[in-house]
Amino acid sequence: MNAVKNLSTMKNIILFIIAIAISGNTLCQWTQLNSGTGQKLEDIDCPSTNVCYVAGDAGTILKTTDGGQTWVSKTNGLDVTEYYNSIDCIDENTCFTAHGNGGLYKTTDGGDTWVEKNMPAGSITKIFMTNSSIGYASPVGAYLKTIDGGENWTWETSSLHFGTNTSIFFFNQDTGYFAFGDATDMGVIKTTDGGNNWSYSLTGISCPPKALHFSTISFGILVGSDGCAYRTTDQGASWDTLNTGTSKILEDIWCVDEDTCYIVGSTGASMLKTTDGGNTWASDLGSAPSANYLSIDFPSQNVGYAVGWGGTIIKKDYSTGFGELKDNSPSINIFPNPATEETIIYYAANNSSFNKSHFEVFDVLGKKVSSQELNQGNNKLKNNDLFSGMYLYTVVSDNTILQTGKLMVN
Incomplete structure (x- = not known):
């Protein structure tokens, strides 16, 4: 599955990630x-x-x-x-x-x-x-x-x-x-x-x-x-x-x-x-x-x-949960994951069309619980308002999903 998806497929992507998580197949392992x-x-x-x-x-x-x-x-x-x-x-x-x-x-x-x-x-x-x-x-x-x-x-x-x-x-x-x-x-x-x-x-x-x-x-x-x-x-x-x-x-x-x-x-x-x-x-x-x-x-x-x-x-x-990013897509790194007080989102866009991107977090029911604009370099996501457990994230630029994955909060 390609890393870049149209927003119309977001629901299917989220459901797919949930299915993977429930089955115990952890993303981003060696x-x-x-x-x-x-x-x-x-x-x-x-x-x-x-x-x-x-x-x-x-x-x-x-x-x-x-x-x-x-x-x-x-x-x-x-x-x-x-x-x-x-x-x-x-x-x-x-x-x-x-x-x-x-x-x-x-x-x-x-x-x-x-x-x-x-x-x-x-x-x-x-x-x-x-x-x-x-x-x-x-x-x-x-x-x-x-x-x-x-x-x-x-x-x-x-x-x-x-x-x-x-x-x-x-x-x-x-x-x-x-x-x-x-x-x-x-x-x-x-x-x-x-x-x-x-x-x-x-x-x-x-x-x-x-x-x-x-x-x-x-x-x-x-x-x-x-x-x-x-x-x-x-x-x-x-x-x-x-x-x-x-x-x-x-x-x-x-x-x-x-x-x-x-x-x-x-x-x-x-x-x-x-x-x-x-x-x-x-x-x-x-x-x-x-x-x-x-x-x-x-x-x-x-x-x-x-x-x-x-x-x-x-x-x-761990470029995405579904394959590598395209060559002209931004470099995105989420760490630490699992996280406690804060998560770092490293974002480096080499294409001006991806300058305005957002990091969006959803609970396992698909409800958006957090969203913030990404700047070049390291971005901090405060986890104070998130309960411990599994969340799903997407990195979105205009009408394009650049990356999806699983975020764990301890």
Whole structure:
């Protein structure tokens, strides 16, 4: 069912949502996809909500172009005896992947063919392209950089201790971070000039880091083994320790904004979510299988994927209860959900025809109980006048319904 509906169908939509709720089918959960493989899947990168690439063991490279409904193998030109532990895409057709013995490959035709590139290093743990020309890769003890779209890679050195680089994140081509960890030291280093100079951002941490992610240039979270997590809100100038409530290995993190982040990790901490910037965490796995998840990616604020052991791929789509928004429709995110005192409605319209939109709340009998105009960015809905329970919402612009879904109030 399309996300955009005429108002004449509102009654049917509301009745349909009620039927789903009564049957116990909760919207917006993580759901398992059929990957067609049992291999361990190490990394996922999605250049769009429908197109994703996955790298894994035994020469596994998978691609979907239909939002995960089907996955096809894309290994032409690759050494299929190797395990591929990193994949990074510039767009839907141009991607890089690397394996544990130092081979690095590039495709420019959507994975139909891969070409090996000049790589003067051993095992690569991560690739990160900041744009179509500049990118970084992380071997042990230093890092590699390309300035020609990955055709050639050169060793870059620094007086700082790089150790075993476990994660790379660049917010733009100038500002980036490397997480490192070995027996000597563990922490994060930062550059603000494209790698010409580096400084320590975080040192002396208590567990080997695994991954870091920034949702804005100021806000980022680092996760690692033993359930450890650290947060910065000032561009890495300082970090505070977070309590994730687990001692399990945390493998990867993705923050969709400064409030909502997801962590994937080993069984027992397969999927954790925060809606308050990392202060509290709770399981968000729902009915998805409990597994060792290794990588997570949100190509938009509304759609996310995660991969892990045993060929497991799961997806969460909360753009609507009925499918993804059209490309020219506004980006809409409702959080937290369930909510207590207030609900945040994130609204970003890239089309002037959607500038005047309203968020309308209905009880289960179809009676409208709340309505407010939406501005660009975060909008606050006060829940003081709503009783605890389930409500239905619509986002309406003129005579068009942009999104419908279920709102829970505690």
